[in-house]
Amino acid sequence: MADHHQWVPKARNYPRERKDYSLERQPTRAHPLSGLQRPTPSSATSKEAVNGGGVSSKTSSASNAKSAARTTGAKSAGFIDPLSMMSADFEPAVVEVRGGGGGKTAAPLTKEQMIGSWGVKKESILSKFTTTERLTLTSSYLSGDDRVVTVTKSNLVADRIQSRLEQLDSFEAGSMKEMLNLTQQEYVNKIDQLHSKLQTAWRDDQRVTALKIAIQLSKLLADISPLQFYPSKFVLVTDVLESFGQLIFDRIAEKGGSPGLGGKEDYNAEAAKETCRNWFFKVASIRELLPRLYIEISIMRCITFLEPRSVFAEMVPRFALMIRGIGDHLVASYARCYLARMVIQLAPEILPKSIVLVEDFVASMQQLGLTKLKRKLTDQKLDMSSYVLLHQPALEWITDCYAKQSGVEGLERLLRMAEDSNYTGLLLNCVMTSFKADLVSRSPMKICALIQKNSEDVFPTYILCRTLGLCLMNADTDPKERKKIMNEIWSLVADQGNPQSYISAAEIWVEFAAKFFTVKEVNRVLGDIISHLLPDRAYESCSAVLLQILERLIKHLRSFSLLLSMDKFMPFIDMLQKEEQRLEAAKLLLDAYTKYHQDSAIDPVIINGVLFASKIVHDSISSLSSEDEKRSASVLVCGFLRRIEFGSDFERQLNFYADCRGAFSNLDDVAEFLVHAVNNLAMSARAIQRGHHTRKTAAFVRACVAFSFITIPSLYDIPAQLALYLESAEVALANQCLGQADALIKAAIQLFNASKEELEVFATKMKPAGKIAAEFASNLLALMLVVPDPPEQGILYLVRGILNTIQSCDELVKRPLQMQLLAYASAARQEDYAYHVEGIDSNDRLYGPDPDFLQELDNIASTCLSELLAAVAVLHNAKQNAQAIKMAHELLDIVLAHGDLTKCQSALAILVGFVKTYDPKTVASLRKLAESRRRTDGTAWECLLELL
Template identity: 25%
Template sequence: MAKKKAFTPLLYLAYLSKARREGRKLTLRKKGLLFYFDSNLRKGREDIPHLIDLYPGWRALSDLALRSSFPDHVNVEFFDPLRGLSAEILEPVEDMTVAEKHSSSQSTSHLLTKEWTSFNKLLMQRFPVPKMISISALSSKTIKGKKAIGEVPANMQSDELNDTEKLTERGFKNVSQQEYIKRLHELKDEIMRSWQSDDRVTSLKLSIKVVARLLMDTCVAQFYPTLFVLATDIMDMLGDMVWERIREKSVFADDGTKICTLSDHFEADSISLEAKETCNNWFRKIASIHELLPRIYLELAIFPCWRFLQNDVMDNLMRMVMMIRGVADPLASAYCRFFLIHCAQKLPQRDAGHLVTCVSDQNIILGQIVSIKENKYGNFLGDHKLLISLIEPTIEFTMRCIFKDPNQIADMIVRLELGKSPLELHGKAPWISIILHYILKELPTEVVYSNALEFLHLVECSSDFSFDQCLNYKMLGLKLCEGIDQLNTVDAVTNEVIQAATKRKILDEYLKILDAYMDIILHYNMDRSLSSLLSEIFERLCNEVVSENELASLQSIVVKLVTHFEDMKYVFDLNCFVDILDVMHGSSRSIVCMHILTNATKIDRIDDPTTIKLLFDVAQSLHDNIGFLNSKHDDHQQAELLVARFVRKVDHGMELDRHLTFLVKCRGVFSSMNDLKEILVHSSNLLATRALRERKNNLSFIKSCITFNEVTIPCIPSYARQLILYLETAEVSLFGGLISHSDGLLDSAVCCLQNVYLVDGLQKSNEDADGIVSSIRKLCGFLVLVPGNLEQGAMYIPKKILSLLDSQSWITPKLRIRVLCSLLSLSATFAQNELPYHAIHEKVIGNDRLFLGDAMYSQELGSLSSIILHNMVNTIPQEPSQAMRGKLALEACNCIALFFKGNSEILSECSKLMEIAASCLGGDDKYLQWTINFVHKQAPIFVGGG
């Protein structure tokens, strides 16, 4: 009997490959382990080694097979942990298996990852990629090279990982941004595929050639930050893959059993020798890379793996910081430190010595840059300010990390040599201004306001071109404003700041500094300082041309003044405030005017004549400059609302003539604000009503108000709004005894009804149509007070309304019935011997007295009622909805029965209407039954005749 072959994981994997091609799912129980494999999981791939990476148990079993369980005929070479499987699988065996998935991987903090990703997005937005990128010859070969690299021979030595090409070629080549970025993504995929196929040497080689060495090419200038983000994404991917591989070797034994569980804060003593050997192998291969920058980036990418070898890795981290000092190019070294700080955040240790050293090194390098007059520094081609602007994000991120932990603030201040403690700063360190800016930005507020004078001294000593000194003054001012109530050295701080600002010859810098400290001056009521500052500001504005940047700072200063004081009278009385406001123009002036009107209209009434005049000028300026507002709708609407609110709040008290003059002036100045014209009409009617209430001989004033409205209302484009205003003004005229004015206004209101369909488009808006009908019904109610026209007939206006119903197609049967019921009610009211209400003015005589006993008047009323009645009966069948047709019939029937004495004609029409309702709603309808009962109660009236 032939000896049975021993089961090995390698042969087992070969069997899985065969099973996958046959589309089978297999299971195998071996040594207490349950293995499971879904043949469809990796369908379409023919490479076997990638199966090892699916589950930790497979990798452990395969590594054990390579060392001890190979069949005799399999040729096994030296096993390189970076290569994984390198032998052919020759003989499949039948067995069944599936792997148990173990996921105990350690990941970096979610918050740190989110912060890094967010910062990188902002970095790419800050430096947009140009359409064409000029790159060096070496970068061009990398980007435009082959898209795939073959397998690396097994006996490849470590020095073969280094590229033999050097930067010997001169000149640059242009590559489109799409091609460059696309190629980087392709290379990332190649690295991943090589790793999944266990060709880890190729993954490492690709990472060296296409990632780390691309970062040596700083000639790409403004594209470099984007290149850094894309390249370090690949570095992070490689580091995660290496970490996971070594971690799995630590967790699983050679036979695939799980030997331990690694916590987030594991010790190096708990790591297996095999895992340490693999980890050492990675660091040694990276250490053999000749070029410094690729060697640094690759070691940083896998730097967290030092934890598998040592408990304290801070010495190695400091070694990396020292290595970066050997990178001559300032841009490359700055971003290399950037990546080091990012990788260090993955470590559980909280020591920040590397951050302090990085800041110190960057301070020295920037000091050299700002002291050199030549345009070229290292490999960077371009001016110094561009170079510093590219480095700036790395400084910002570094400072954010330094002062992130509140418990380490005191230690960081001492280690950065800012002082002995957070409360004892000496302000003597010679900081480069851009670094000082982000120190100020990231330091806690309490540290800044407790050492305000020391920081002022630091800012004063940092005057290099790396960052505008005025922005450091501004940053310090903003930080002091955050703790404005705890600031103890107010006088000393403001005196030094004002002196520093006065020394600035550039107006923009001068205004930016003052803007930052204006809140402090206002908070502590430093009136003397404020008065002198405003005088100096106005003097400098008169002597210089004000640009957009300066207007922005000036706008901020003025807005702070406006919003600080509750009473605008006090603001207008400030020294030179009005003069400064006159100097402003464009959108800045419009924004300031909006703030002034917002603040001024918070009170109930504005009655000071001087304040009214100044606010009127402000409103006029806002109206004239409304085109400078950014939004074409929202801001314009807001400006119009503010002007309207101002007009409503103005109150001249008993000087009614003066107020009417103000309204006339508003109509002329704010001619483009249609909504304001409505407010002017309402305000004029209110003035007339106040004059009537005082019962003085002021008929001429009331006529002036009515005349003002008669001129203003036609300027409003909406006929629907005109109708409302005409009715309101007609009421005021009638109460003032101005009957002729009232008749003319009512006639104008009826004319509006004839044009409302064509202009306002009411056929598209049922809501507007309902509003117009409501106004018509209101007009019918108001006509009870209006004396009939002796020349045109007492029923002149009701007849015009009736004829209007026949000419307007937008009036639906439902709306038509509502209007006819109102007209019928009006006709019935006029038929009474005494009207239910009268006008309050003694000169206005009601129709009940004006036409008392007039047979022609009674005949006209009867004729009108008959026409209305027949119109109602003829309108109801036009309603297309059966249910609505029945309701309209009942509504008309109730109206007729309520207002008129019964005769045969009336009774006949009511019967027809109830028959229509019964056919549409059914005999059991509650509304129908209620109407029948109501008509029966009116039966004696009907029997008596009309």
């Protein structure tokens, strides 16, 4: 049996303590964030910059209005918040990186800006141009066992020449072997193997072997079958060739004695120059045009060891003339692409000269024999437009390079070329993709005429319509021309017979209409989409695009009243038939409503529509749904519920929450939100009544408390239930509903008693079960301090219930609760409590100095103190010193904070002696604390100093 220790709390004077321990405050004239404030640009300048001389769109006007409202509100309030100022009127800095208006040349781009987009384009090509056909690869380095050639390093020139000659003799023409029936992935793996062998050969000083591998890879680009895989083959091979060129460059730099340097005009190292000439001579000796061309382009960076950088301007026309000798148009197109790719890396200042590559491309396509080509495409089971699309990545990269250093003149030049070409669509699409949208939008009617001229058999018209729409969406077009453009293009879109082609183009122009026109035009466009997709249930294959259209509509028509005012909107939504499609649409609508809906007026049509979407999201949740899915659905639904406010009609608000409780029963987070919302509703009613309820408002508050009491048990999360019970009890107490408050507290105690063993299920590493219990006990006892005892139940009825519950708890849970109970007993024994609830007489006023009441508190406190000291001794005897020290520290904190040190000396002596023995580092802190408090609290802290 544990030794009995008497607990005597110290008398507290809370008003004096608040005064003594509060920090001094001084008024300040400067806002602490005022150093972050920046000057605000004038509104006139801002409008001119955004709208381009007075032409404004709906979006920009709305944003300017919101910005003005924020600024005006801040000034009228007499206080300017620096954070609000920074976000109110500042537009992001825009750096011109492409050709600007008026024929002026844009600011030059950095090398990183220019070559950065190739990685994105490369990934796009590899994912788009694939094949299921079997492929063929010819090489002498992947057949049978790998040949190993040992090179003996020697300082004698004759020995090195002999070694190279032996390498050349070891690879005869007869060693070439053809690998058939390779899948695409196997083909890619073989290319990677050749790349690895090239690097290995280079590391082993087998330069000829590396060159031969590069030649064999270059020869693969002469084979265009299968056609649809050729762009991906080009990417795979040229990546290896670029690596090969870099190896040669680094080798030459090392020869010159300055590894890592390159491209300097004053580079005069004779060894580097000699090595460089040898490599160019080796490449020039390659008999076949295609491998010689590709490898020379890959090493063209090395010319800077021999000539100044200006030589690049002479090399580009020479390479362009060489490419004219390639017989196949597809092969020639990608050879030009590779040349442009190297030029943009090595000499971006000569990009305007890349116009010759575009001219050669157009001229070669003009000479294309359609009859012979169509026969060839028939054998490949490919139509003409699909073949032309194979050229698009190559031409697009060339025009993109040209557009980076050209302006309006460059655009007009390419448009004239497109007008005169038989392949107008291909060149026009590349031009619109490459040039800045502001430039393209200057000639919209001319581009519309070129699109109408396009031959559908040669290039798909819907792609041109889609590309133009993307350009106009990202530029400020003349408002007078928008409707004419819309009519011209939509007639072309509507003529598309293929539903996939139609909806792909319509997706962009629906957004164009939503951004620049009224809902009347948008409604008309939606009606046309419905009429195109309803026959033969074509909408079933277009569900992904329909969802994107919905997202684009919501982006610009943010008002739900506008969306629902269109009679074609709901039929459009009805085309989303599958469950997962309707779910995504519902999520889009809910997310948009949460973000954009600003109308404070309650429209039943809108509420019912969004509530229907919320039910779709809710009904998608089942017992198999993951926690992330439940959390995501709850966030959307709670976001919707948070926006619904019926103003001062509190009863209607409560009825709405009651309906939602039944509609969203699968989502615990929603139920928890509803309890918080109803509690807030009750407190709002109290605020309006200023704490003095009428019969009607009192009944309403009791209905709110009853709502919470019924809803809380439906939650699965026990810690959440406990917290909500206490919150609801506080609300009931604040509204003088003592019976309801008692019922809620009892329910919380009973739940804790019944589920204390299950707290481990909800525990985490950061919040173990003991901490959950201690947190609940702290909040419960803080509430119990102001809750008067029920007259019919006797003194400390609810507290005794808590004490009985604690006795049956596990040790890890029990000890923190006893410490909280010890602190409660000390606070409850004061003559005047630290806080009260308006209109409620707490036990300090109910009992006053009643000896029975005080004796009961002393018995509870002394029992808890004795058991806690015994627990420390048990842990110490069990050699669990770490836990014993932790508990001793926590208990010592309670004693120092709440106990009368002059009358609790036995307990204080035990704890201080334990700390001095096992944690001597704390002694100095305790001594410093006692000395500082002795000046104000007198002899109480001298007891502690004597023990230390």
